[in-house]
Amino acid sequence: MTGEIGQLALCLALALALVQAGAGLWGARADTGAALDLSRQVARMSAFGFFAFIALAFGALTFGFVTSDFSILTVAENSHTLKPLIYKISGVWGNHEGSMLLWVLVLAIYSALMAIAVRGGARLTSAALGVEGLLAAAFVLFILFTSDPFRRLDPMPFQGAGLNPLLQDPGLAMHPPMLYLGYVGLSATFAYAAAALITQETGSHWARAARPFMLVAWIALTLGITLGSWWAYYVLGWGGFWFWDPVENAALMPWLVATALIHSTLATERTGAFRSWTLLLAIAAFSLSLVGTFLVRSGVLASVHSFANDPERGEYILVLLGLAIGGALALFAWRAPGIEEGTSFEPASRETLLLLNNVFLTAAAATVFLGTLYPLLLDALTGTRISVGPPYFAVTFAPIFIALLLLVPFGPRLAWRKGDLLGSLKLLAPGAGLALLAAIVIFAIQAPHAVAAAGAFALAGWLIGASVVDFRERWKSRAIGVQSFASVLAHAGLGVTLLGIAGTTLWRSEALDVLAPGQSLQVAAYQLRFDGVAPREGPNYFADRATLDVMRNGRQIATITPEKRSYPAEGQAITDTSIRTNGFSDLYVALGDDRGGGRWTVRAYFNPLAPFIWFGGAIMALGGLASLWGRLRPNALRAAPAE
Amino acid sequence: MMRPAILAAFLVLFAQASLAQTRPDALADPKLEARAVELQKELRCLVCQGQSLDTSDAPLAADLRHFIRVRIAHGETDDQIKQELVARYGDVILMEPPLDPQTYLLWFGPFLVLILCGSVVAVVVARARNRSRHQN
Numbered sequence: 001m002t003g004e005i006g007q008l009a010l011c012l013a014l015a016l017a018l019v020q021a022g023a024g025l026w027g028a029r030a031d032t033g034a035a036l037d038l039s040r041q042v043a044r045m046s047a048f049g050f051f052a053f054i055a056l057a058f059g060a061l062t063f064g065f066v067t068s069d070f071s072i073l074t075v076a077e078n079s080h081t082l083k084p085l086i087y088k089i090s091g092v093w094g095n096h097e098g099s100m101l102l103w104v105l106v107l108a109i110y111s112a113l114m115a116i117a118v119r120g121g122a123r124l125t126s127a128a129l130g131v132e133g134l135l136a137a138a139f140v141l142f143i144l145f146t147s148d149p150f151r152r153l154d155p156m157p158f159q160g161a162g163l164n165p166l167l168q169d170p171g172l173a174m175h176p177p178m179l180y181l182g183y184v185g186l187s188a189t190f191a192y193a194a195a196a197l198i199t200q201e202t203g204s205h206w207a208r209a210a211r212p213f214m215l216v217a218w219i220a221l222t223l224g225i226t227l228g229s230w231w232a233y234y235v236l237g238w239g240g241f242w243f244w245d246p247v248e249n250a251a252l253m254p255w256l257v258a259t260a261l262i263h264s265t266l267a268t269e270r271t272g273a274f275r276s277w278t279l280l281l282a283i284a285a286f287s288l289s290l291v292g293t294f295l296v297r298s299g300v301l302a303s304v305h306s307f308a309n310d311p312e313r314g315e316y317i318l319v320l321l322g323l324a325i326g327g328a329l330a331l332f333a334w335r336a337p338g339i340e341e342g343t344s345f346e347p348a349s350r351e352t353l354l355l356l357n358n359v360f361l362t363a364a365a366a367t368v369f370l371g372t373l374y375p376l377l378l379d380a381l382t383g384t385r386i387s388v389g390p391p392y393f394a395v396t397f398a399p400i401f402i403a404l405l406l407l408v409p410f411g412p413r414l415a416w417r418k419g420d421l422l423g424s425l426k427l428l429a430p431g432a433g434l435a436l437l438a439a440i441v442i443f444a445i446q447a448p449h450a451v452a453a454a455g456a457f458a459l460a461g462w463l464i465g466a467s468v469v470d471f472r473e474r475w476k477s478r479a480i481g482v483q484s485f486a487s488v489l490a491h492a493g494l495g496v497t498l499l500g501i502a503g504t505t506l507w508r509s510e511a512l513d514v515l516a517p518g519q520s521l522q523v524a525a526y527q528l529r530f531d532g533v534a535p536r537e538g539p540n541y542f543a544d545r546a547t548l549d550v551m552r553n554g555r556q557i558a559t560i561t562p563e564k565r566s567y568p569a570e571g572q573a574i575t576d577t578s579i580r581t582n583g584f585s586d587l588y589v590a591l592g593d594d595r596g597g598g599r600w601t602v603r604a605y606f607n608p609l610a611p612f613i614w615f616g617g618a619i620m621a622l623g624g625l626a627s628l629w630g631r632l633r634p635n636a637l638r639a640a641p642a643e
Numbered sequence: 644m645m646r647p648a649i650l651a652a653f654l655v656l657f658a659q660a661s662l663a664q665t666r667p668d669a670l671a672d673p674k675l676e677a678r679a680v681e682l683q684k685e686l687r688c689l690v691c692q693g694q695s696l697d698t699s700d701a702p703l704a705a706d707l708r709h710f711i712r713v714r715i716a717h718g719e720t721d722d723q724i725k726q727e728l729v730a731r732y733g734d735v736i737l738m739e740p741p742l743d744p745q746t747y748l749l750w751f752g753p754f755l756v757l758i759l760c761g762s763v764v765a766v767v768v769a770r771a772r773n774r775s776r777h778q779n
Contacts, residue, residue: 238698245693344774352768359760367753374749375740384745387687389695389738396753417775592700 003072003150006060010144013053013108017137020046020111024130028123028198040126044115047129050136051108058092058105061149065092071156074098074149080162080569082540090173091163096297096313097149099176103293104139106177106184110213111136114188120209127195128188128209135187138320146313162569165541171231179224179251183289185217186254189261190286193279194328197335202275207268210282212631218262219624221255226617237575237590239605241504241613244393249372250292253365257285260361262627263354263411271416273343273351276336277358283332287325288365294321295372348421353411360404367397405459405494409466412487413473427473431465449506456502463495483630490623497616503585503609510606512592516599520551524606526587527551528560533591533600541565543576546591546600550580562591562602586610670712679712682721685738686711686728695738 020043027039061074065088070076078095079088087094093102111132114125143149166172189210196206228248233241242248261281267273294317345351371388378384409431413424438461439454447453467488474484511523517532531547543563550558562578580587585608592601670676680697686707688699696704696711707728714724728736740746 237700238694240698243693342774343771344778345768345771346775347768347772351771352764355764355767359757359764362760363753363757366756370749370752374746378745382745385733385735386740386746387735387738388740388749389687389693391685391739392749396750400753400757 002060002063002069003152006057006064007148007150009053009057009060010140010150013050013057013104014137014140014144016046016050016053017133017140019043020050020133021130021137022133024126024128024133025198026130027126028130028195030126036122036126040122040129043126043129043133046133047108047111047115050133051112054101054105054108054140057149058101061098061101062089062092065089065098068160070158070160071153072149073151073153076153076157076160078163079160080540081159082569083163083168084539086170086173087163087168090167093176094163094167094172097143097147099180100139100143100147100297101149102177103180103184104136104143106180107132107136107139107187110185110188114191114213117209117212120192120205121201123199124192124195124201124206124209127198128191131191131194131198132187135191135324138324142313142316142320146316159569162540162567165565165567165570165572165574166235168567169231169235171227171234175224175227175231178220178227182217182219182221182224182251182258183254183292185213185220186258186282186286186289188213189217189282190328193282194331196279197331200335200338202279202335202339204269204272207265207278211262211265211269212628214258214262214265214282214285215624215628215631218255218258219621219628221251221258222617222621222624225251225255226614226621229617230614233610234577234579234588235574237577238603239504239508239510239586239588239607239610241501241610244371244388244390246372247296249368250295253288253368253372254285254292256361256365256368257281257288260358260365261285262624263357263361267343267351267354271343271351273341273345274355275341276332276339279336279339280332281358283325283328287321287328288369290317290321290324294318344417346418348414349419350411350414350416353407353414356407357404357411360400360407363400364397364404367393367400371396402459405463405498408463408491408494409469412470412491413466427469428466430469431462434465435459435461437461447507453502453506456498456506460495460498460502463498464492467492467495481630482626484626486623486627486630488623489626490620493616493619493621493623495616496612496619500609500612500614500616504607504613507608508605510604512601512603514595514599515602516597521602521604523587523604525552526604526606528589528602528604530600530602532598533594536563538565540569541567544591544594546602548589548602550587560587560589562589564591581611583611584609668709668712670716675715676712678721679708679715682711682715682724683708686725687736687738689732689736 023039023046024043027036027043030036030039061072063069064072064075065079066085068075068079068081068088070079074095074097078098079091083091091098093099111129114129114132117125120128192206192210192213196202225248228251229241232243232248233239261278264274264278264281268275268278294314297313297317343351371392375386375388378386409428410424413419413427414421435458438457442454442457443450470491471485471488474488509524511521513521515521515530517530520527520529522528527550529549529551531549533544533546536543536545543565545561545563548560548562549556550560558580560578560580563576564573565576566573575590575592577588577590579589585606588605588607588610590603592603594600670679683696686696688694688696688701688704690701690703691699694704696707711724714727725737734741740749742750
């Protein structure tokens with residue numbers, strides 16, 4: 001019964017999305033205030049209704065998973081009665097159908113929030129709700145036609161097939177909702193940008209209305225990418241944190257463009273500068289979200305993310321992609337000549353720095369785009385197969401991003417319109433001092449890979465030092481508020497992540513050996529004494545658990561227990577690494593193959609500064625949160641301009 | 644500024660960082676073994692997604708790691724070994740795509756975008772400055 005309720009709810013939601021689209025777009029063209037008001041109200045009510053029905057459908061599927069209702073195909077293929085409750089719930093989005101339903105649920109949440117938001121004026125809100133309604137309808141159609149999550153199975157199997165064990169992990173339970181909150185949040189920004197073009201209100205109104213949504217999306221993308229990277233680090237069993245895998249790149253591209261967008265919006269919102277460019281970025285950011293969805297969902301890429309390969313789905317998303325991007329770009333090309341651009345500023349000003357930020361971020365995003373799609377296109381067009389791996393990004397992405405990082409500290413120090421370059425250099429002297437100190441320390445202690453390490457540490461010192469200066473300057477000025485910490489935190493977070501990346505890549509130690517009980521393995525300053533492997537039984541898996549004593553200077557300081565787990569229901573085995581961290585460095589141990597006679601392969605890594613990678617991501621997200629907080633204060637809402 | 648306690652923590656950290664690596668199938672000469680490890684990082688595992696030969700657990704990757712060590716022991720250069728593998732498996736085995744007319748766009752595209760955007764920004768800034776000077 002729940003399956004049918006879910007399906008019916010989806011159909012009703014589709015009808016409401018179409019009403020929302022029609023009413024919203026009609027309102028944007030209404031002649032009288034009364035007609036505009038009426039259609040906007042209809043669009044708003046439809047948005048609330050859409051949310052209610054999608055929530056009902058999602059609830060129905062979740063109920064199916066929690067109660068192990070194997071008469072629903074999606075549940076039978078992806079769940080199992082013995083799975084712990086948390087993975088029954090996360091199993092809802094651990095498959096293609098359910099994850100598309102989650103996508104639409106997040107869209108419905110944003111749609112409802114847009115209906116509640118008071119900023120932007122009636123006509124703009126109406127048009128934005130209309131565009132969001134169109135997107136909602138397209139995605140619900142996609143679900144109903146190609147990815148029905150409620151398809152019945154007859155006869156109903158006695159037991160489910162289980163969930164990919166790699167996905168049975170707390171980090172991965174959180175990663176997709178977080179990433180979708182980011183991807184789909186950009187749809188709201190896209191809707192406001194399209195609405196601005198439709199209504200020709202391309203000034204700062206739309207930017208102010210869209211700003212909270214793009215901040216939420218950016219925070220969620222930052223956390224989603226951080227969580228994904230952390231998961232890859234501890235699950236894949238060899239201590240890497242970023243692989244330039246196409247699926248990771250699919251999330252990185254919208255993040256880079258969204259980062260450019262939240263910076264250029266600062267200018268648009270304040271002085272109405274860079275109007276067309278900000279609109280174009282808003283369109284590009286969501287377009288890249290769609291490209292990412294296409295790459296991940298169509299099965300073009302084989303990975304842990306592509307649950308099932310079905311060309312029909314790929315074609316549908318490709319058409320949707322073409323219509324959304326093509327339509328938005330056509331609208332832009334039509335309206336852009338009419339957009340007034342008349343700002344004036346000196347070369348040494350915050351405006352220039354924001355533009356430079358955008359140049360480098362756009363080039364960085366273009367690099368990731370080329371590196372991800374080029375091999376696919378080349379293969380499709382010529383049949384030549386190439387790999388684009390880390391060495392490519394090291395010589396393209398890295399220099400572009402390093403140039404950007406060098407400029408970051410100047411942005412907050414230069415005033416709008418006319419800044420003082422010499423004065424800002426003087427203010428930033430402590431940052432330069434910290435950078436120099438960091439480099440000297442690296443050389444003085446003769447750290448391995450000293451030149452690269454000194455460069456990375458100097459750059460991190462420059463960023464963190466400049467953030468301290470930023471904090472001091474903001475503290476001194478009277479207008480101190482939570483949002484003042486946005487750039488302080490976000491830019492310092494970049495420095496912290498950079499430290500982590502440099503430490504882990506340049507100074508990691510690695511050891512791999514076959515050990516018999518009693519033998520030991522040396523990694524960095526640690527000696528790992530292997531005590532053998534014992535079997536253990538988990539809720540839905542069997543594990544071989546190794547016990548290793550961690551010795552340092554002949555003294556035992558800890559015991560760690562990496563495992564190899566086999567999941568009989570899914571017929572798969574995974575390694576469960578054991579990581580001992582002190583917040584500065586990780587000792588990382590994974591259990592390899594059984595070599596017979598009690599001998600096992602053991603792989604150990606010492607990763608200096610690895611935790612900083614994820615600390616930095618969290619600090620950046622806090623920076624976004626500070627900016628959002630400042631915008632959601634009650635008086636900020638009241639200051640909303642009337643149409 | 645960096646406090647002494649943090650500085651001390653960093654010193655401890657660096658002191659631990661050595662670059663030792665042991666493997667059951669390692670070559671006896673550490674220099675040759677280092678070359679083998681470097682080489683297997685530049686080559687892609689063909690059966691698993693996105694991993695290098697260095698980190699892959701796949702049997703094919705283990706065979707290729709062994710192949711690399713045999714060839715190095717025979718005195719072949721890194722380039723010779725790579726060429727042999729490319730002849731057998733194609734360019735797809737190289738982590739770094741080759742530079743040829745088919746990949747010019749891939750290699751130069753990022754810098755093209757950078758130059759293009761940079762030029763546009765230069766024009767925009769010049770115009771904004773003219774307006775700014777005009778107003779004053």
